Amino acid sequence: MNAETTPRKRKNILVVTVHPEARSLTAALAAFAVEHLRAAGHAVRVSDLYAMKWKAALDADDFPGHPADRRLDLLGAHERATLAGLLTPDVVAEQEKVRWSDAVILHFPLWWFSVPAILKGWIDRVFTNGFAHGPAVPPPYTEGALGGRRALASVTIGARESAFSARGVHGRLADVLYPVQHGFFWFTGMAPLDPFAVYGTVDMPGERFEAAKREYRRRLDGLFTDEPVPFRSLTGDYDHDMRLLPGLETPGTSGLDLHVRPRERRGAPRTADQAP
Amino acid sequence: MNAETTPRKRKNILVVTVHPEARSLTAALAAFAVEHLRAAGHAVRVSDLYAMKWKAALDADDFPGHPADRRLDLLGAHERATLAGLLTPDVVAEQEKVRWSDAVILHFPLWWFSVPAILKGWIDRVFTNGFAHGPAVPPPYTEGALGGRRALASVTIGARESAFSARGVHGRLADVLYPVQHGFFWFTGMAPLDPFAVYGTVDMPGERFEAAKREYRRRLDGLFTDEPVPFRSLTGDYDHDMRLLPGLETPGTSGLDLHVRPRERRGAPRTADQAP
Numbered sequence: 001m002n003a004e005t006t007p008r009k010r011k012n013i014l015v016v017t018v019h020p021e022a023r024s025l026t027a028a029l030a031a032f033a034v035e036h037l038r039a040a041g042h043a044v045r046v047s048d049l050y051a052m053k054w055k056a057a058l059d060a061d062d063f064p065g066h067p068a069d070r071r072l073d074l075l076g077a078h079e080r081a082t083l084a085g086l087l088t089p090d091v092v093a094e095q096e097k098v099r100w101s102d103a104v105i106l107h108f109p110l111w112w113f114s115v116p117a118i119l120k121g122w123i124d125r126v127f128t129n130g131f132a133h134g135p136a137v138p139p140p141y142t143e144g145a146l147g148g149r150r151a152l153a154s155v156t157i158g159a160r161e162s163a164f165s166a167r168g169v170h171g172r173l174a175d176v177l178y179p180v181q182h183g184f185f186w187f188t189g190m191a192p193l194d195p196f197a198v199y200g201t202v203d204m205p206g207e208r209f210e211a212a213k214r215e216y217r218r219r220l221d222g223l224f225t226d227e228p229v230p231f232r233s234l235t236g237d238y239d240h241d242m243r244l245l246p247g248l249e250t251p252g253t254s255g256l257d258l259h260v261r262p263r264e265r266r267g268a269p270r271t272a273d274q275a276p
Numbered sequence: 277m278n279a280e281t282t283p284r285k286r287k288n289i290l291v292v293t294v295h296p297e298a299r300s301l302t303a304a305l306a307a308f309a310v311e312h313l314r315a316a317g318h319a320v321r322v323s324d325l326y327a328m329k330w331k332a333a334l335d336a337d338d339f340p341g342h343p344a345d346r347r348l349d350l351l352g353a354h355e356r357a358t359l360a361g362l363l364t365p366d367v368v369a370e371q372e373k374v375r376w377s378d379a380v381i382l383h384f385p386l387w388w389f390s391v392p393a394i395l396k397g398w399i400d401r402v403f404t405n406g407f408a409h410g411p412a413v414p415p416p417y418t419e420g421a422l423g424g425r426r427a428l429a430s431v432t433i434g435a436r437e438s439a440f441s442a443r444g445v446h447g448r449l450a451d452v453l454y455p456v457q458h459g460f461f462w463f464t465g466m467a468p469l470d471p472f473a474v475y476g477t478v479d480m481p482g483e484r485f486e487a488a489k490r491e492y493r494r495r496l497d498g499l500f501t502d503e504p505v506p507f508r509s510l511t512g513d514y515d516h517d518m519r520l521l522p523g524l525e526t527p528g529t530s531g532l533d534l535h536v537r538p539r540e541r542r543g544a545p546r547t548a549d550q551a552p
Contacts, residue, residue, distance in 0.1 A: 021349075050333070113455035118332065184388050241436075243445075
């Protein structure tokens with residue numbers, strides 16, 4: 001590593017990549033991210049869920065210490081297993097990677113307007129009560145259990161971009177991904193950036209792929225400096241019933257937009273998805 | 277089956293149930309639905325995904341006819357396998373149940389503001405290009421490949437209801453479930469009803485469970501008569517770029533609300549989630 005490529009602060013980045021085909025666009029973008037971030041001097045670890053044959057379904061096998069004849073209360077069982085160090089080794093290894101990281105990047109194809117099952121299973125199984133949420137850790141939607149980390153969803157999408165705009169039939173990508181952006185990243189305290197999306201991937205000529213990589217490089221370079229999505233904080237913006245305090249809403253907004261503060265500075269990445 | 281319990285039209289209903297614990301609230305509500313619908317004279321088939329050990333991850337094993345050395349293009353491979361009858365037996369069996377059905381009911385706990393991984397895997401693997409979408413079947417968001425069917429998400433939720441209201445920090449349940457309601461049910465042509473949700477399930481005393489069953493019975497009785505969510509139709513409401521035509525938006529709405537027509541008749545189920 002020479003001096004020119006050494007960033008002022010070397011960071012730890014966990015790259016998760018999710019596609020059954022090693023020659024997919026998703027895999028190519030993940031490989032590009034790993035290479036670019038390492039060249040910039042960062043430490044990168046990779047979780048390639050298909051290559052790891054990641055077990056997707058959260059089930060009784062996740063609780064080796066649980067008596068078979070006792071009713072499995074998942075929330076309680078997760079907390080007990082996490083705090084007692086009784087989680088399975090595959091889950092422990094992923095928690096250790098997340099703990100080590102300063103940023104988490106998820107690379108996945110959008111299937112049925114959501115993450116593939118195997119990635120949902122990574123979320124369901126790794127982010128346990130006691131590790132990522134629950135009474136044993138800081139509260140959600142603010143500093144959170146995993147506070148201090150950046151998070152980026154890097155998504156490949158078969159459909160065209162126009163259909164994911166505000167008036168597009170699929171809805172805004174930011175809204176479609178709300179369960180990931182707000183319900184997973186922000187809930188656990190990670191600061192989510194705007195998703196990076198490549199559309200129209202069913203037919204992807206070389207020059208479009210090169211353009212996508214150029215744009216992605218810019219986003220990777222801003223991983224620790226771009227403004228995160230300014231979701232509201234449970235501490236200060238909501239009452240004790242977890243409802244938004246009166247008067248905080250931005251005039252003219254409704255629905256999920258209520259839970260985002262107005263963007264503060266110019267120059268933040270803004271896509272057609274955020275256009276009014 | 278006696279004459280008093282025989283409905284004028286006997287319907288076929290597929291009940292999908294998703295929980296690793298057979299004594300869970302989710303399992304109890306699914307069992308109640310099966311019993312109640314059968315007592316009303318309907319034919320019911322059940323897919324209990326955990327009991328079936330349903331394979332969650334869509335991978336190369338889903339395409340037994342695909343040459344191992346050829347790049348796996350999932351969309352194309354799914355269409356070829358579907359049209360040529362080369363899907364795996366577990367997927368074929370589920371497609372046959374869906375085809376047989378007049379209504380599909382999904383029973384699941386809300387994990388990370390979405391369906392559990394094993395249920396996402398049922399969607400990813402069963403609803404193939406050629407069966408549920410794609411050029412070989414009718415267009416999405418209107419009659420669709422699976423048109424003529426009703427669909428109901430029956431959800432158990434640990435969190436309290438106030439947090440899922442419009443101003444609640446989690447967002448409206450209808451918005452959080454948009455990828456299921458609009459992106460899965462309506463995309464494939466199924467007419468989604470408002471979700472049925474039981475909140476605060478971490479502690480569920482007997483009287484609250486009895487109240488939930490009474491409310492659920494009412495929803496099951498309206499399975500074929502309640503007004504579905506009036507999502508807009510791709511045929512007529514959108515331009516050739518799949519953007520909502522000018523002037524169609526309900527004044528004062530934004531975001532995902534743009535894609536829902538105003539409710540037409542009184543008496544349709546309306547929860548706090550749909551309140552303005």
